[in-house]
Amino acid sequence: MAARRRLWHGLRVARTLWATQYAYMLEYRAEIALWALSGVVPFIMLGVWSAAGTAAQASGFSQPELARYFLCAFVARQFSVVWVVWQFEEDALQGRLSPYLLQPLHPLWRYVASHQAEQATRLPFVLVIAALFFLLQPLAFALPGPGRALLGVLAVGLAFAINFLLQSLIAACCFWTERASALERLLYIPYLFLSGLVAPLESFPEPVRAWALRTPFPLMVAFPARLLSGDPFPTGPHALSIAGGFGAMALWIVLLVPLLVLVWRAGVRRYSAMGA
Template sequence: MALFGYLQRPLRIIQTLLSVYYAYMLEYRAELMFWVLSGSFPLILMGLWQEAARSGQFDLDPDTVVRYFLAVFVVRQLTVVWVIWDFEREVLEGKLSPLLLQPLDPGWRHFCSHLAERLARLPFIAILVGLFLWLYPVARQQPAHLFWGLLATGLAFCLRFLMQYTYAMVAFWVERATAIEQFSFLLYTFFSGMVAPLTLFPEAVRTIVFWTPFPYLIYVPASLLVGLPIKIGQSIGVTLIWCLIFWLLNRLFWRLGLKHYGGMGA
């Protein structure tokens, strides 16, 4: 009972933020549809790799390739993050100052706005996935894989958010923190499994890449959704470790950044 009483206020705050931002996101339903369509790049790559699989150039069969890239599409839709652009604008335009007067870390506002956007995006994702499964019945997943896949997807979203929010702290010192995200996105594109399954990479490269956070953003959750062999416990553990690392860095840069931000007269 004591624990419930302690959590009651934070849960009420989160519920309020989610309801507010969900209503806000519903005002942009048409725009949301275009955002969903803009993330259909994996479905285009699917056709290319499916033809390569038919030629027998690598181990994955064509049906597995179809299922994998559908899973990549879903994971990307559920883990897209844009917090660095919002935070950079708040710092440069001084909009962060009034938020600092409120008894709530601004990061929670950004986090809840992302979650609310996911809820508003879900119907469009469901329609596209349903259309895709109608065109490609072989892409249907086994229910046994969904739990671990969705759990890994949720952790991937948290990791992606923490990574980008940590990069955003650079906005306290430079005007274009988004340049860091643009460089990181290059690594994310090639080493996350979005362009190609990491099983196609050379063994030495794959070993190095799995020490980075990028495979746990797309490849691991997508592979779990499909049922490809993944060490579940190890993957979840590594994801949590990277989340902790970026959270600690974020808190350090936040404190240092606030001192610099206040010193500039904010």
């Protein structure tokens, strides 16, 4: 009985959070559209990769597959972008964090809700960009089967979760240093080069790929992009597979959640409000 009431209460809190954050994000539609556009890097890289024909073919990509891969990498990135560290840093510096900490709701849930609201605002822009892309590259047009599409959406959601957990871990460093966003820059570099955003993992030399697959980065872009594209997964040693990818994602989440809880608790104990 008590459990059911708590679940009910949780749902109501979530609905209110989503509704307010969505209304807030709608105000910033134009900015979010520009932000969606600033993810053009996969399209630029598609240009280089398709002009350098043999390098792509040697990685097992036909031209339409390559185009689909980079489009899906763009989509995966759009819905797993995380900016919690900047928001959190600002809230901490401006003193807004103190009232949040007093509320009977973990502050991170508020950020989760605002990220999800922002993704909902982004959706129409991403659909327009994808439609334009297929108009320009009609040969690349193909939709994944319903099963693959569902798995793809699930993978994007989990990629967002891993990204969010990693960045929150850095954000929690705000309790110790005021400029945690500088640390985020360091996390972004391996993400950019190893996630599959600028080059498909299949084009990496064997040892680098084996090493990259031990990091969470390929799970954030390359894996969901492959699922969304509907194209078959590559075979051979050191290759991502559907089961392996989801297993690794679960493992990272199981690892990161307790770590974040511990760091957060230690940080709050150390926290002594800005300017107070």
